[in-house]
Amino acid sequence: MGNIVVKVPSSVDEKLAELIAKTITARLKSLEKANELLKNSELTEEDAIELGRKAKAGRGEYLERRYSSRG
Known part of the structure; x- marks a missing residue:
C-alpha cells in the first residue's frame, strides 16, 4: 500500500x-x-445504479405516504 x-x-x-x-x-x-x-461480486455498476434509484424511489414513496396526510 x-x-x-x-x-x-x-x-x-x-x-x-x-x-x-x-x-x-x-x-x-x-x-x-x-x-x-x-x-x-457479479453486480455491475449499472445494476448498482438501478438498485440505488429503486431504493431512493421507494424511500420517497414511503415518506410521501407518511407525511402527506399532515397538512
Whole structure:
C-alpha cells in the first residue's frame, strides 16, 4: 500500500490533526474491508445504479405516504 501525506497547517491544534489522521485511517480500513467483501461480486455498476434509484424511489414513496396526510 502506498503512502498518503496530509499537510495540516501549523495553526491547527495537534489533537485535531491526530483526529484527522485517525479518521482517514479508519475510513481507508473500512473501504479496504468493503472491497474485500465485494471482490467476487457479479453486480455491475449499472445494476448498482438501478438498485440505488429503486431504493431512493421507494424511500420517497414511503415518506410521501407518511407525511402527506399532515397538512
